[in-house]
Amino acid sequence: MQERLQVLVLDDxxxxxxxxxxxxxKVGCDVEVFDAxxxxxxxxxxxxxxxxxxxxxxxxxDGIEVLEKVxxxxxxxxxxxxxGYATVEVAREAIAKGAFDFIAKPFKPQELRDVIARAAEAxxxxxxxxxxxxxxx
Amino acid sequence: MADHPAAFPDAAPEAPDASSVxxxxxxxxxxxxxxxxxxxxxxxxxxxxxVTVGAWIMLSRLERRLRFLEVADRYTMxxxxxxxxxxxxFLYGGNLQDVQDHxxxxxxxxxxxxxxxxxxxxxxxxxxxxxHLGRYETLIARLVARDGAHAPADGAERPAIEAELxxxxxxxxxxxxxxxxxxxxSVNATLALFKRLPVAFLAFLLVFSVVVANFLxxxxxxxxxxxxxxTQRIAGGDFTPLTPLRWYRDEFSTFSVALNTMMRELAHRQxxxxxxxxxxxxxxxxxxxxxxxNNPINNITLTAEMLKEDYGxxxxxxxLDMVNDLVVQGARAQKxxxxxxxxxxxxxxxxxxxxxxxxxxxxxxxxxxxxxxSGAKIAIDVPPNLPAIHGDRQSLSxxxxxxxxxxxxxVGKGGHVSIAAGTSREPGYVQVVISDDGCGIxxxxxxxxxxxxxxxxxxxxxxxxxxxxxxxIVRQHGGDIRVESAPGRGSTFTVLLPAAMVPGLSENDxxxxxxxxxxKPSRPA
Ligand SMILES: Nc1ncnc2c1ncn2[C@@H]1O[C@H](COP(=O)(O)OP(=O)(O)O)[C@@H](O)[C@H]1O
Ligand SMILES: [Mg+2]
Numbered sequence: 001m002q003e004r005l006q007v008l009v010l011d012d013x014x015x016x017x018x019x020x021x022x023x024x025x026k027v028g029c030d031v032e033v034f035d036a037x038x039x040x041x042x043x044x045x046x047x048x049x050x051x052x053x054x055x056x057x058x059x060x061x062d063g064i065e066v067l068e069k070v071x072x073x074x075x076x077x078x079x080x081x082x083x084g085y086a087t088v089e090v091a092r093e094a095i096a097k098g099a100f101d102f103i104a105k106p107f108k109p110q111e112l113r114d115v116i117a118r119a120a121e122a123x124x125x126x127x128x129x130x131x132x133x134x135x136x137x
Numbered sequence: 138m139a140d141h142p143a144a145f146p147d148a149a150p151e152a153p154d155a156s157s158v159x160x161x162x163x164x165x166x167x168x169x170x171x172x173x174x175x176x177x178x179x180x181x182x183x184x185x186x187x188v189t190v191g192a193w194i195m196l197s198r199l200e201r202r203l204r205f206l207e208v209a210d211r212y213t214m215x216x217x218x219x220x221x222x223x224x225x226x227f228l229y230g231g232n233l234q235d236v237q238d239h240x241x242x243x244x245x246x247x248x249x250x251x252x253x254x255x256x257x258x259x260x261x262x263x264x265x266x267x268x269h270l271g272r273y274e275t276l277i278a279r280l281v282a283r284d285g286a287h288a289p290a291d292g293a294e295r296p297a298i299e300a301e302l303x304x305x306x307x308x309x310x311x312x313x314x315x316x317x318x319x320x321x322x323s324v325n326a327t328l329a330l331f332k333r334l335p336v337a338f339l340a341f342l343l344v345f346s347v348v349v350a351n352f353l354x355x356x357x358x359x360x361x362x363x364x365x366x367x368t369q370r371i372a373g374g375d376f377t378p379l380t381p382l383r384w385y386r387d388e389f390s391t392f393s394v395a396l397n398t399m400m401r402e403l404a405h406r407q408x409x410x411x412x413x414x415x416x417x418x419x420x421x422x423x424x425x426x427x428x429x430x431n432n433p434i435n436n437i438t439l440t441a442e443m444l445k446e447d448y449g450x451x452x453x454x455x456x457l458d459m460v461n462d463l464v465v466q467g468a469r470a471q472k473x474x475x476x477x478x479x480x481x482x483x484x485x486x487x488x489x490x491x492x493x494x495x496x497x498x499x500x501x502x503x504x505x506x507x508x509x510x511s512g513a514k515i516a517i518d519v520p521p522n523l524p525a526i527h528g529d530r531q532s533l534s535x536x537x538x539x540x541x542x543x544x545x546x547x548v549g550k551g552g553h554v555s556i557a558a559g560t561s562r563e564p565g566y567v568q569v570v571i572s573d574d575g576c577g578i579x580x581x582x583x584x585x586x587x588x589x590x591x592x593x594x595x596x597x598x599x600x601x602x603x604x605x606x607x608x609x610i611v612r613q614h615g616g617d618i619r620v621e622s623a624p625g626r627g628s629t630f631t632v633l634l635p636a637a638m639v640p641g642l643s644e645n646d647x648x649x650x651x652x653x654x655x656x657k658p659s660r661p662a
Contacts, residue, residue: 013432015462019439022447057428062512062550084431106435108442 005029005120006048010040010066011055011082020053023109024116037061041069048074051119053112055082056090056102064094071098078119082107158378162394168385173356177349184345188338195334199327205253206320208246213313215243220306223277227299233281240274266312273305360389367396374612376404407609410589412483414602415535419481421542425506426477433470437463476503480538486529490637493526493558493567494519500537501556507542512550513573515541519558524567524636532610533634539603540571540630546594547575547628560636566616567636572629578622586620607632 007029009020017033024031032049034040037058044052052070056063067079081102083091091102100119103112219239226233247270251263276298283294367379378397381390444451444459451459480503501508501517508515526533537556544554554573561568578586585591587608592601608618615635622628 013436015436015466016439018462019436019443023439023443057509084428105431106438108438109446110442 003125005050005116005125007031007051007053007116008040008044008049009033009053010037010058011035011053012037012058013055016055016082020109020112024113027113027116029116037066041066044070044073049077050123050125051078051080051100051116053080053082053116056094057084064090064097067094067097067099076123078123080112080115080119158380158397159394162381162386162390165381165384165386165390167387169387170357170389173353173387177353180349181345184342192334195327195331199324199331201253202320202324202327205250206317206324208250208253209313209317209320212243212246212250213310213317215239215246216306216309216313219243219273220310223302223306226280233277233284236277237274237281240270240277244270244274262312266309269305269309269312273302273309276302276305364389364392364396371396371400371403374407374609376400376407376613407606410602411532411535411606411610414539414600414606415481417600417602418535418538418542419477421507422477422480422503422538425504425510426473428510429473429506430470433466433473436466437470440466473506480531480534482531484531486532488527488529490525491528491530491533493523493569493634496530496533497537497556497558497569499530500534500541503534503538504541504545507545508554511545511548511552513545513548513552513554516553516555517557518555523558524560526567526614526634527637528614528634529610533614536607536610536632537569537571539607540632543603543630544571544573544575544628546599547577548573549575561633563633565636566633568634569632570629571632572627574627577624577626577628578620579624583620583622587618 005028007024009017009024009031010033011017012035014035017035021031021033029051032043034043037054038061040054041061049070052066054063054066063081067081070077070079078100079094079098081091081094081099083102083104088104091099091104094102100122101115103115216239219236222233222235222239225231226236247267255263280295280298280302283298363379363382370377378400379393381393440459440462444456444463448456476499497517497519501515541554541556548554552573552575554571557570557572559568559570560566582593587604588601589605590601591605592599594601604618611618611632611634616633619631619633620628621631
């Protein structure tokens with residue numbers, strides 16, 4: 001059986017993690033969610049994630065910093081940024097700093113799944129189920 | 138107002154509206170400065186004419202007196218002359234023609250002098266005088282007749298006539314002397330009066346001048362200093378119209394009406410500036426709101442999508458949790474928008490009792506998104522039992538939002554902004570100190586920051602209206618804004634607002650009439 005995709009989701013809005021956890025698990029990801037950047041970075045120090053999804057704008061540490069720390073520790077990890085509308089410029093900066101892609105709030109779970117699927121492909125994973133939405137009612 | 142004009146002179150404490158004030162000014166009878174000056178000078182002229190006429194009358198009376206005195210002296214002389222010839226006649230004999238001539242002269246003088254003499258001597262006495270003269274004349278005539286008849290010189294009749302003549306003669310002389318004497322005294326009295334007259338005139342002129350000068354000064358300097366005080370008040374941002382204080386209307390009333398018009402215009406302009414600054418502040422706040430709104434919307438989108446996706450497989454409990462999230466996030470979105478809408482709504486300026494803590498928290502929550510975006514740390518410190526203030530909630534929150542946004546612009550990521558409220562050292566005032574550790578303001582810029590349209594920010598980011606409008610608003614509330622800043626050491630803006638009086642004791646809801654005493658210690662001139 002193929003290794004499952006290791007995903008970390010960081011957003012200081014707890015509901016984001018709460019909803020993305022099952023949404024991504026459904027497509028075959030192992031998901032850990034955090035709403036505090038400090039804890040997330042600590043976890044990144046301990047474990048290698050294939051994909052990190054992080055909000056760009058947070059209270060204490062911002063997404064760019066998270067991006068830098070993650071890439072410093074795990075250069076191969078794909079980092080996907082979540083941006084608000086006022087931070088498109090910051091998102092560009094993030095891309096320049098090595099982020100894989102960004103996704104603008106508000107987004108649907110499927111949109112994130114698509115980005116993650118592309119990232120997985122880039123990493124060489126084949127088995128990410130893009131069609132999870134078919135399970136829906 | 139037009140129905141009850143009595144409402145005006147002791148004007149109601151609250152600001153009357155401008156057009157009714159203008160009507161009140163125009164309703165008063167006109168009594169201009171020109172008219173008052175003319176009246177003042179007219180009274181001087183009338184006084185001068187009165188003095189001249191008086192002096193002229195007295196002088197002509199004096200002239201008559203002197204003429205009379207002269208006549209009286211000549212009369213005396215004629216009588217004395219007549220008596221001398223009479224004496225010669227009795228001693229040496231001869232004729233009485235000379236006596237008769239002199240007596241005739243005396244009679245003529247007496248007749249001429251009679252009207253004037255009446256002022257000096259009683260007419261009865263004058264009559265007696267005439268009797269003496271008549272009797273004397275008859276006696277002389279009898280003597281002449283006797284001599285003509287060649288009566289003996291030592292006849293029995295002659296001594297009787299002689300005695301009677303002597304008697305009347307001496308009485309006539311005495312009377313003539315007395316007449317002249319009385320007249321001389323009267324002339325002297327008039328002269329003495331004339332000597333005193335200029336002194337009295339001068340004294341009166343002095344008093345009169347002082348009174349008139351005082352009157353004119355009160356009439357002109359009083360309103361002038363009131364107008365001067367008004368211009369200062371206007372400079373301070375107080376646009377309450379002037380009300381008539383006097384029963385009449387003059388050039389100052391016209392000027393006051395013009396000032397009122399100017400104040401109305403200024404207030405209007407100020408309102409326009411406030412409004413346009415508010416619009417730009419709303420623009421800034423809106424971008425933050427739009428950004429912040431993304432969070433609940435994103436939460437709702439994610440939750441709704443997952444609910445739809447997994448509806449069949451979810452436990453009831455989970456479904457309920459998701460629906461709850463939807464409800465809560467919906468409310469959150471509403472709240473974010475409502476704050477801004479509250480701020481943006483064009484409301485009447487209303488003065489109400491305000492809890493400063495609430496106003497400050499409201500301002501901070503309006504700017505919450507900007508605070509988040511900027512990455513700055515903000516600390517709000519409002520002690521409990523802070524005195525309430527009186528004011529317009531919207532205007533004041535505009536002031537604090539602006540100061541907060543300025544501070545956020547000045548600090549970078551990780552900067553600090555603090556809002557601290559407290560009672561001021563200025564008695565009767567509450568202060569809000571908004572300080573940041575941002576870029577600070579160079580000394581050469583500091584004097585300009587309150588100028589309208591002064592900004593150091595890029596186009597589209599700064600309008601330069603914030604501080605000027607804020608100062609206008611705060612001054613309208615009877616307060617002041619002070620600033621201390623140095624480049625690299627941050628800035629501190631202190632907003633002073635008059636504390637509201639204890640309810641019931643409050644006599645002036647708009648706050649104390651006077652401004653903080655040392656109004657500009659820290660705002661560079
Ligand atoms: N807290 C502050 N720190 C540094 N500079 C400030 C601060 N507040 C105001 N200023 C300066 O004062 C100027 C005028 O401010 P303001 O009247 O609010 O207009 P605006 O913010 O639109 O530029 C600003 O452009 C800025 O240079
Ligand atoms: Mg400003």
